[in-house]
Amino acid sequence: MRLTEILAELERYLDDDAPQVSLPPAAFTSPELWEAERELVLARSWLLAAHADQLAGPGASVTLAPAGRPVTVTREPDGTLRARSALGPHRPTPAVEEWRGLVFLNPDGTAEPLAPHLRRTGEELTAYRLSEMTQVASWTEEWRCNWKIAVQNAHENYHAMGLHPTTVALITPPGGAMEVRTETRWVTRLLSPFREPLAATALPLDADQRATMYNCAVFPCGSLAAFGDSVVWITMIPLAVDRVEVRGGVLMHPAALAGLDQDALDEQFAELAAGAEVVNREDRVGMEAVQRVAGSRFAARGHLSPKEPGVTAFYRALARSLTAP
Numbered sequence: 033m034r035l036t037e038i039l040a041e042l043e044r045y046l047d048d049d050a051p052q053v054s055l056p057p058a059a060f061t062s063p064e065l066w067e068a069e070r071e072l073v074l075a076r077s078w079l080l081a082a083h084a085d086q087l088a089g090p091g092a093s094v095t096l097a098p099a100g101r102p103v104t105v106t107r108e109p110d111g112t113l114r115a116r117s118a119l120g121p122h123r124p125t126p127a128v129e130e131w132r133g134l135v136f137l138n139p140d141g142t143a144e145p146l147a148p149h150l151r152r153t154g155e156e157l158t159a160y161r162l163s164e165m166t167q168v169a170s171w172t173e174e175w176r177c178n179w180k181i182a183v184q185n186a187h188e189n190y191h192a193m194g195l196h197p198t199t200v201a202l203i204t205p206p207g208g209a210m211e212v213r214t215e216t217r218w219v220t221r222l223l224s225p226f227r228e229p230l231a232a233t234a235l236p237l238d239a240d241q242r243a244t245m246y247n248c249a250v251f252p253c254g255s256l257a258a259f260g261d262s263v264v265w266i267t268m269i270p271l272a273v274d275r276v277e278v279r280g281g282v283l284m285h286p287a288a289l290a291g292l293d294q295d296a297l298d299e300q301f302a303e304l305a306a307g308a309e310v311v312n313r314e315d316r317v318g319m320e321a322v323q324r325v326a327g328s329r330f331a332a333r334g335h336l337s338p339k340e341p342g343v344t345a346f347y348r349a350l351a352r353s354l355t356a357p
């Protein structure tokens with residue numbers, strides 16, 4: 033399938049009667065589409081890069097390589113964050129922005145700020161006191177799949193039935209309806225019911241917040257999900273057409289940890305890390321299998337379930353970036 037044909041299919045998601053099917057399989061394997069994404073999406077979008085705890089002291093740095101172009105974010109002696117292309121000083125300086133402890137970078141240093149797009153999210157997340165949270169577990173791993181397979185997966189919880197029957201599916205029922213609201217061209221809010229409302233938390237959450245998982249997706253590849261006293265952030269950094277680096281962390285509010293001694297804290301953090309490892313492995317195995325199918329000559333588009341409106345929202349954001357940048 034040629035690039036122009038893939039783009040024409042993508043544009044159809046912008047119609048009111050958008051097709052209820054997944055992207056053409058070629059969208060996950062096409063080198064031409066990958067080149068277009070590198071220039072039109074990855075070189076000019078806000079990419080979730082790290083949590084501020086990873087950049088706590090002067091000189092602390094994080095390096096990631098979106099589209100194979102390495103960028104280093106460093107905490108300067110004056111406390112500010114600075115991003116540099118690791119390919120040399122003659123490269124344009126990327127923009128970096130910290131929002132409530134989450135660090136985003138944009139390879140396009142002249143990009144419009146991200147924070148205004150997160151204004152409503154910030155208001156709705158006030159009770160979670162995100163800025164005060166600390167990172168208690170984190171991971172970096174590589175999956176052998178196209179980045180869009182990983183990102184679309186994060187826009188629906190239907191897959192929990194197949195991939196996470198004994199983990200995620202116990203918390204968010206896969207049959208639960210997801211409510212999707214597109215905030216701006218960069219931000220989509222996804223709400224899913226928990227199986228049971230959370231018990232009392234250390235945070236002042238209302239009944240709706242205790243009954244609902246609040247998920248905010250920042251196009252193209254970042255997201256955060258609030259579960260009461262903890263928030264999980266995850267980012268799918270595209271490395272190549274068939275490789276993605278998955279980074280993420282679990283944040284907790286100190287109030288939820290008050291009164292625990294060091295042994296109890298260590299035990300809880302180790303449990304969180306082990307749990308994340310299991311869920312990530314379940315997703316990785318599933319996503320790598322989808323990638324193998326997408327590359328086969330028998331691959332066909334799949335129907336999207338009515339439980340997957342988040343996937344359509346992601347396709348729309350992608351179509352806008354690629355066809356009307």
Ligand SMILES: [Fe+2]
Nearest residue numbers: 191195196315
């Ligand atoms: Fe998953």
